[in-house]
Amino acid sequence: MPIIRVALDVPLSTLFDYVVSEEMRLEIGQRVVVPFRRKQALGVAMEWVQETALAVDRIKPVTQVLDDVPPLPQELLALLRFCSDYYHYPLGMTVLAALPTRLRAVEPITVKQALDYTLSAAGRALDIATLPKRRVVQQRILQALRLAPLSGAQMRTLSPSAPAALKSLLEAGWVECVARKAGPLSNSLPQAGERTNEKGNLLLGAHALTDEQQQAVDAVTQQKGYGCFLLHGITGSGKTEIYVHLMHEMLQRSGQILLLVPEINLTPQLENYFRSRFPDVDLVSLHSGLADGERAQNWLKAQSGDARIVLGTRLSVFAPLPKLSLILVDEEHDPSFKQQDGLRYSARDVAIFRANQRGVPIVLGSATPSLESWFNAQSGRYKLLKLTQRAVQPATLPVVRCMDITKLPLQDGLSEPLLTAIETRLQRKEQSLIFINRRGYAPVLMCTSCGWLSECKHCAGKLVLHQKDRSLRCHHCGAQQRVPNACPTCGDADLKPVGIGTQRLEETLQTRFPNARILRVDRDSTRNKGAWSAMRKQIHDGEADILIGTQMLAKGHDFPNLTLVGVISPDGALYSADFRASEKLFAQLTQVGGRAGRADKAGEVIMQTAFPNHPLFQALRAHNYEIWAQTLLAERQMAGFPPFVYQALLSAEGKQESDAYNFLKQARSAAMELHMPVEVYGVVPAAMPKRANHHRAQLLVQSDKRKALGEFLRAWKPILDALPAGKLRWVLDVDPMEF
Template sequence: MPVLRVALDLPLHRLFDYVDADASTADVGYRVRVPFGRGERIGIIVEVGETSDWPLDQLKPALAVLRDLPPLPPAFFRLCDFASTYYQAPLGEVLLQALPGGLKRVAPPERRAGRKTKPPKFHPPPALTAEQHAAVEAVHPENGFAVHLLHGVTGSGKTEVYLHLIARQLAAGRQTLLLVPEINLTPQLEARVRARFPETEVVSLHSELAEAARERHWRAAFEGAARIVLGTRLAVFSPMPDLGLIILDEEHDPSFKQQDGMRYSARDVAVVRAHQAAVPVLLGSATPSLESWANAQSGRYRLQTLYQRANPAATLPTVRLLDTRKLPLQEGVSSHLVAAIQARLERGEQSLVFLNRRGYAPVLACAACGWISRCKRCAANMVLHLADRRLRCHHCGFEHRVPHACPTCGNQDIHPYGRGTQRLEAWVQQQFPEARVLRVDRDAVKSRKQWEAVLERIHGGEADILVGTQMLAKGHDFPKLTLVGVLGADSALFAADWRAPERLFAQLMQVAGRAGRAELKGEVIIQTQYPDHPLFSALVQHDYPGFAQGQLAERESAGFPPYAFQAMLRAEAPEMAEAIEFLKTAAALPVIGEHPDVLIYDPVPMRMARLANLERGQLLAESAARPALQAFLPAWREALEGIKTSSRLRWHLEVDPLEF
């Protein structure tokens, strides 16, 4: 009797055996409906054999092999097997999470054909600059696998390089996978791609798609009908039979790292996929991740650089630092920035005031007794959202109405402290009553449709002053925007997270790049109490290589990645003592002594020690060699699974962690 080995989407590192009299090895890769417990599940057949570790008469029969799709290809299994092994995730979880929801349902919804849309008007490509042409010519798909790092200043035309490379792939009959970090970047880029290739089927894959649309798009990629696939991180697993090129835009962005379930890096998985498929992969950014930059400097990646903006009339903006220790401020804004905004209003140009903090104020407090609006479920403060009179935790989502008086002492004189985009928007509107002020953050823009409407207003000149967060910092081209004012950047300079300077520099470079992208000259004003800090000096000179060199030198001396390789064991429990006790047990397992090249640190609480009513601790494992760490992790995970814990405790392993 043939035995099916089936992968199910469960947090278990094992496969499940079923019998099927009609099965053969040709069924590997098909989905299958099987009984499980008191219900049924959809799994994927990964092997068909004649034997099992269990007596055959104890195995349940499979209910149905689903052949509505061709079997998943071997390349898909190879990629998922790598992700399962490297990230210590169950194979079934990896295989099934890569499928759209409709294909994982026991009773799938009725599938409907998508509405046909009119092809967009063709936009002919502009002439390439010499630097763009050199970058395009450097990527040769016929030479097989290579990782190319495209470092281009903001506005240098990296997207145009992508489009020319895609055109070459289409001419050669191959598909292209284009990944972006966030859904908000998708509409604008998708519109450009469709306008350049109006006769080519382009599909998008991201979490905001309806389930039916996501399945249609996934099927089009899987069957080869879609020649260009544009998506966010999960799209890196989408099967594509004619894949010829993978492109990651804004490759440095932390959004490419999944932070729950299987905690993978889409950037690193894309590099592995390109290697397995023997195709090139292009990583593009104005501020590459330090890991990618180090690989380029060592010769492991091939570096292509765009030093100049693509528009010959556009130049990099001038960056000015304002020392706020010597300046009076109103709602955090200096008179110099106010005057600069006024000058843009008089010239009919747009300004952006950047503050990466949502809400009206970070905290509500009572000066009489010291009460502050702490979240009851997290080790964080609740943010005041004055527009709907709510206190809201941005970490767990808990919220309640703003109290009329201090809950502790009854004092009615409670005040907001600090400022967020809502408070800044109100002040800017009061300061410039004749201006059209538009706030852009995740409170004001919650869906793709809203985002498209906001972009249309900005491009249509219906906004004079933008007040926004990092949503506006990257990937957008606003020709009339000539001034960027940055508030509140200093808090990240001395953060406990050693990656904070890298993220701050990338954020400031990206938001500064929104200014002066067309013929109008751009200016960036950064308010800071530390104008002599090396980070700001590099920013004034638009000197990413110099900044990266300094950061890499610091990391090498400290033994931080990319000069070390890490995995983090995290535990969550109602009480911190329980989480730390589990981590202490994990740190004392005998298997650790068998791997002397791996260093285990002491367990400590996480920086956000309490989240959603759970206390959180962590334990760092580190090695100077990636193979040594990878040899250790499977044995450690297996030993961890043998530790008896209460049902209240949860734990997970994260390889190459970004958050601490």
């Protein structure tokens, strides 16, 4: 009987052999149900083999072949094999992690008919103005449906309460469901050269490109086969417009486009934008915010080729795309592209491999490219495309001012020049954004008598004060407790909040500007479903004067009336133990500063720092990423850090500190005995040595050649697997981003 090797979701670096009965029709890449241990498990058929090391009577038969969806393509299986090998993660777990949750179940899935919503005859005859004024969302839905039918996903982007309003409209008979037509690409897309400006450049939806943008589009569209382009454009330079024109070109060639974005918060607005530019093109999104069923449907549309544009976060890099012709990675420098558990892959790096594998161009876009990408562009591995001007005229880059807080009195972290600038914006009816990357009221509670600090007993961190519910919370392990009435050590009742968080800023600004509409945007205020999209609408509709936010507000958002950005407490990262901290800080401050002055109103950024003459702030003032990148690259080369070396980090954590250290010391000894051309460092505590009652330590290995490091890891990993670990958790992270 033929034998099939199956990938299963188990932490073993092997495939499992099963026999296939003659009446079963099975293709490589199909999902199968097989007996494993004492239950039925879902696997993916990976390869046929003629012989096996197991005794024939020990090989179990495949229980069921699932033919509910097409098999995974060979190209995708090859990509997953590469990821398993490069990141040293079990192949079965790698393959299964790439599937949507619904496709990992042993039950076949039923594919629902995709539905759209449209106006009924009664709905078309209805005078929307006769609806009660309080039915704002119903009015919004009816007006949108007068333009075009909408899907459920598009409906939800109109308002968080759209499903309830839609239900009422369906019951009233004004809206009806229709089966979605999966037709070919509509002819409403302008053909190349159909509408051009006086320079002969394509006009797409009345958006003319600048010369720099057109050069970038031409460079990518003329690329034959694989090519990696680094699109380095200042904030507001129109990178998205370039994406639109590249998409248009690839759609004309009947291709599919994969657009990767770093965070789920950016997908709804980008989805709306691209839908408005390509109304007749089937676009789907793939991210963890979707319900399991919707995510599976979108994944299957990508696999069938019906979805022409796939917009998603890092896991969508594994979406099967038979007609893939272009990959776009927006904000390519963002650390969110690196998975921090399970298969610790970098979606950007996997996307580059995938583009090379398929022979298609890939564009990495950023105002502050990662040093690795910048280094590759400087050395000629990537082609550098530059955008030096803001795309919307007369928009210009904001003026950046650094306030020396060693010479200024602060009121709860706010200097008088910043408060005056906010007041000016309020008088002009413009918006201000105060950026602080620290939620809560204050980072720590302190006793003024004995110096007691609110420390987390489960972590090597502090409990953050949350004033609204009078609680102390650990932002690392989630531990929570009530604020004590008196110091637990000396009994003194004088406990003071130390430092500034978003909630404290909100309170201070509300006191200073009692009539201002203040909106706080952080993980606490956006916890409820739909809260963030409602806030974003508030900001766009001019219903907020002062925004206080963490990094959620820093990226990708376009608020035309925002003209002032104030940055509080950015200095911590300048002297951090993490060698990437200043690179991340520069990117973050450039991004958040770039929110100001994106339309016809001039923007201003005020940074409050104790080190105004630091090279980082000098580069920010000059809007000169290149000088800063050169400075950092010179430092990295001297110190022997990436991108001049390649790294792997072995981390271990356990309830007993000694267990983690003993395991890593054994791992280090084994590494030294291999006598291979890599540097093996000593065992050291992790940046946070204790988290959630687990002690954490790590061991760094590096080499100046990627191939040498890969060969070493291939020899070392089986030894690590064989080491006695007990209840210890350990993980090998290739190209680590966090230490």
